[in-house]
Amino acid sequence: MKNIVVLVSGGGTNLQALIDAQKRGEIKGGEITCVISSKEDAYALERAKQNGINTRVLVRKDFADVHEYSKAMLSALDEEKADLVVYAGFMTILDETVCRAYPNKMMNVHPALIPSFCGKGFYGLHVHEAVLEKGVKVTGATVHFVTEVCDGGPIILQETAPVLNGDTPEILQKRVMEICEWKILPKAVALFCADKIRVENGITFIEE
Ligand code: GAR
16 A cells, blocks of 8 residues: 655645545555644645544744755654655745655646646736736646656656636636546546556656
8 A cells, every 4th residue: 555645734625535536446555644744724634634644734934945945845754654746736946856755656636737837937826917917718636746847757657627708816726636646646646556557767657
């Protein structure tokens, strides 16, 4: 059984999608064993507790710099014996030592079709604001492995959503979550736990 550790900072709807998929028996070979939040008051922590999942809180301002914070995160992941680390709306920067310790074992869900609308400054609602400003007609979400390049790691799954007349960033965010993120994140985790994702030269190959 693979230990899945989920990193969160906010509402945790993606965490909820993972918990629901686990309850439906869709994540064979893995179990969410710990949720680590970068915010003390993240509602994601409540979701974990309501489902009997062990929680930890690591707040960035309690550490001198990003390296000290990353060291603490690495120790926590080590103590939890993490086999897979999932960023599910985790908004705090870690240094390269963390992703180097978990090569192709850390995944992130991003609310756009990478390589569009990604990288520094593109997170949360800002992504959907930029999508609307540009006027693209199709957007979506991406699950990818985490590397030192922000939003630049191997792409695992993508799903599209239409941009409609009258969309606000909030309306678009909700559509992208419902029809993209909450589907592809649990699917990617299930594929990982079933050892069905292979990475060669930065490209993933999925055994369906
Ligand atoms: C999600 O839309 C996720 O894709 C995004 O933050 C939201 C978290 O929602 N993540 C990023 O923008 C990371 N670059 P949640 O806490 O309800 O899962």
